Amino acid sequence: MKLGKKIERLTLLLRLDGELDMNTASIVRQAIDVEIEKRGIRTVILNLQDVRFVDSSGLGVIIGRYKKLLPLGGNIKITNVPPHIYKIMELSGLPKIISFYVDEAHAYEEGRGA
Amino acid sequence: MKTNQLNLTFSSIPENVSITRLLIASVGAQLDLPLNDIEELKVAVSEAVSNAIIHGYKNNPSHIVYLDLNITGDSLKIVVKDEGCGITDIDQAMQPAFSTDPERMGLGFVFMQSFMDELQVDSTLEVGTTVTMIKHLKQTPIVSH
Numbered sequence: 001m002k003l004g005k006k007i008e009r010l011t012l013l014l015r016l017d018g019e020l021d022m023n024t025a026s027i028v029r030q031a032i033d034v035e036i037e038k039r040g041i042r043t044v045i046l047n048l049q050d051v052r053f054v055d056s057s058g059l060g061v062i063i064g065r066y067k068k069l070l071p072l073g074g075n076i077k078i079t080n081v082p083p084h085i086y087k088i089m090e091l092s093g094l095p096k097i098i099s100f101y102v103d104e105a106h107a108y109e110e111g112r113g114a
Numbered sequence: 115m116k117t118n119q120l121n122l123t124f125s126s127i128p129e130n131v132s133i134t135r136l137l138i139a140s141v142g143a144q145l146d147l148p149l150n151d152i153e154e155l156k157v158a159v160s161e162a163v164s165n166a167i168i169h170g171y172k173n174n175p176s177h178i179v180y181l182d183l184n185i186t187g188d189s190l191k192i193v194v195k196d197e198g199c200g201i202t203d204i205d206q207a208m209q210p211a212f213s214t215d216p217e218r219m220g221l222g223f224v225f226m227q228s229f230m231d232e233l234q235v236d237s238t239l240e241v242g243t244t245v246t247m248i249k250h251l252k253q254t255p256i257v258s259h
């Protein structure tokens with residue numbers, strides 16, 4: 001799993017590249033939690049364009065960050081989801097609680113007071 | 115369709131989960147399964163193997179997980195076995211959203227159930243757990259000239 005990170009004020013943009021399973025979930029968890037704790041990040045945008053696989057361990061880490069950010073007044077947004085990844089996310093009910101966007105620009109735009 | 119059998123014995127380390135997905139994906143491709151079916155098989159195997167490592171062996175890397183694939187004329191049978199702690203209440207464990215780990219969502223069995231045609235779980239406390247999953251294969255019609 002390769003991670004691309006970009007921080008802009010209180011927003012962390014994370015681009016994931018690889019397979020999100022029990023082996024890589026902890027890398028993503030740490031990358032996000034460290035920014036929440038050290039920099040006070042409140043919005044996390046996850047770009048999943050280059051994610052080739054996800055299972056329950058991967059979904060668990062996303063929901064876990066959502067649960068962590070919610071009481072802090074924060075939010076998590078998902079962008080660029082490949083269709084076969086979206087299918088499994090849908091089965092888990094994830095789109096009912098987390099917002100999906102076509103691309104990063106749309107995710108940034110919403111919530112900026114536009 | 116040719117019958118085939120593959121057995122993989124591997125250490126209970128997280129890195130091996132992706133290797134089991136590679137194996138099932140290759141087998142699925144050889145069977146000419148649609149890409150969508152192959153993706154689903156990968157998730158089902160990933161869930162069963164992850165459970166063996168995470169729950170069965172409590173993330174202890176020094177144990178062994180067994181993956182057996184059996185292809186007959188009309189089905190692909192996947193068996194994932196661990197010699198770990200076992201499951202106290204199988205019916206409860208298989209309930210959607212049930213997990214003994216508060217950090218987890220209890221989705222593993224849900225995915226195995228939705229992506230496979232048959233799912234059977236056998237477990238004995240302190241002996242281990244065997245998850246058997248079957249996918250029915252469509253018979254390729256015999257082409258006559």
Ligand SMILES: Nc1ncnc2c1ncn2[C@@H]1O[C@H](COP(=O)(O)OP(=O)(O)OP(=O)(O)O)[C@@H](O)[C@H]1O
Nearest residue numbers: 056165169170207213214218219220221222223243
């Ligand atoms: N091989 C196993 N050995 C022991 N217990 C198991 C095993 N597989 C599953 N379980 C038990 O069954 C429960 C449900 O499993 P399931 O895969 O559905 O959810 P989970 O692993 O807890 O969460 P998720 O799969 O969403 O990460 C587990 O929490 C665990 O208690």
Ligand SMILES: [Mg+2]
Nearest residue numbers: 056161165222
């Ligand atoms: Mg599981």
